[in-house]
Amino acid sequence: MWLKNLNAHYLLFGFLASVTIIADRLSNHMLKGTIILQVNLDRVINDIETLATFTATPGNGVTKSSYSHEDKLAKEYLKNEMEKIGLKVWQDEFSTLFGRREGKNPDAPVIMIGSHYDSVVNGGAFDGVAGVVAALEILRVFQENNIENDYPIEIIAMNAEEGETFGPGTGVSNSRALVGTLTEKELDTVKNRHGLTKREAMKAYGLVPDLAKAKREKGSIKNFIELHIEQGPVLDNHQIDVGLVEYLPGIGRYKVKFHGSLEDSTAPMASRKDAMVAASKFVLAVNQIVQSLGTGITGTVGEFEISPNSHQFVPDYVQASVEIRTFDKKDS
Ligand SMILES: [Zn+2]
Numbered sequence: 001m002w003l004k005n006l007n008a009h010y011l012l013f014g015f016l017a018s019v020t021i022i023a024d025r026l027s028n029h030m031l032k033g034t035i036i037l038q039v040n041l042d043r044v045i046n047d048i049e050t051l052a053t054f055t056a057t058p059g060n061g062v063t064k065s066s067y068s069h070e071d072k073l074a075k076e077y078l079k080n081e082m083e084k085i086g087l088k089v090w091q092d093e094f095s096t097l098f099g100r101r102e103g104k105n106p107d108a109p110v111i112m113i114g115s116h117y118d119s120v121v122n123g124g125a126f127d128g129v130a131g132v133v134a135a136l137e138i139l140r141v142f143q144e145n146n147i148e149n150d151y152p153i154e155i156i157a158m159n160a161e162e163g164e165t166f167g168p169g170t171g172v173s174n175s176r177a178l179v180g181t182l183t184e185k186e187l188d189t190v191k192n193r194h195g196l197t198k199r200e201a202m203k204a205y206g207l208v209p210d211l212a213k214a215k216r217e218k219g220s221i222k223n224f225i226e227l228h229i230e231q232g233p234v235l236d237n238h239q240i241d242v243g244l245v246e247y248l249p250g251i252g253r254y255k256v257k258f259h260g261s262l263e264d265s266t267a268p269m270a271s272r273k274d275a276m277v278a279a280s281k282f283v284l285a286v287n288q289i290v291q292s293l294g295t296g297i298t299g300t301v302g303e304f305e306i307s308p309n310s311h312q313f314v315p316d317y318v319q320a321s322v323e324i325r326t327f328d329k330k331d332s
Pocket residue numbers: 116127128228
């Protein structure tokens with residue numbers, strides 16, 4: 001029950017906020033005033049703890065990579081939970097899991113609630129999962145209280161949103177498939193750490209992707225509601241339980257390569273062309289420049305490839321990734 005002491009109150013407040021908001025909207029049609037629907041915290045904790053057990057690194061965080069065995073187990077669990085409350089459950093042609101509760105008007109655009117359940121290597125139990133479980137709990141509460149919704153509601157549980165499995169620029173795959181911006185080319189070019197392309201990994205997972213079929217038509221989704229853990233520590237530092245997103249940060253990701261000359265570690269210092277030293281200066285420069293631009297922007301350098309990666313040789317090649325995020329709607 002480690003979860004209870006850790007972050008459960010965050011979830012409780014988040015869920016209550018979500019459920020109350022929706023109930024308030026419904027009440028325009030059903031009742032005068034707001035109705036408060038009670039979520040079941042034990043059920044929520046059980047979901048999150050169970051999903052955290054589907055990990056490739058037990059005892060060392062949650063590792064649930066896209067199209068892995070652990071992904072399958074998590075999907076099966078979620079599918080069962082959705083079926084228990086009578087949702088129509090299916091996996092689309094890009095392996096995104098949906099659970100649909102019909103509305104009074106089945107032809108109305110859908111309200112989608114959910115998030116991703118895949119994780120980075122050694123990730124946290126709440127990232128993404130909190131949003132999927134929130135959606136599940138909301139529809140359980142609807143079921144228990146015989147709430148009739150006007151619009152159809154779909155839980156969305158995505159399994160390829162983290163970019164880590166297939167490298168920079170490959171994240172939010174389910175979202176991109178949904179809106180039709182994911183390309184066939186990407187499926188055949190990017191590779192995971194086992195050397196499989198996205199298409200090959202999906203095939204091994206038991207699915208032949210069909211991007212044309214996975215795409216949702218424009219106008220068919222009315223709202224997309226996602227509860228997500230805070231990525232930065234701002235709310236946590238201010239002890240605020242829940243925040244509403246006003247806008248999304250702009251993200252730029254770049255690869256940088258440094259070329260030097262390969263020499264033995266006995267080479268004189270003055271004549272070396274050490275690619276790692278050049279990369280180190282770059283890291284410090286990025287840090288300094290981004291800091292000088294104020295609080296509306298962050299810059300991170302990581303994911304180093306060093307060749308040769310040895311203390312016996314001066315490396316002649318270093319590759320790194322840079323991520324710039326901007327949080328200001330104005331130009332930073
Ligand atoms: Zn996430």
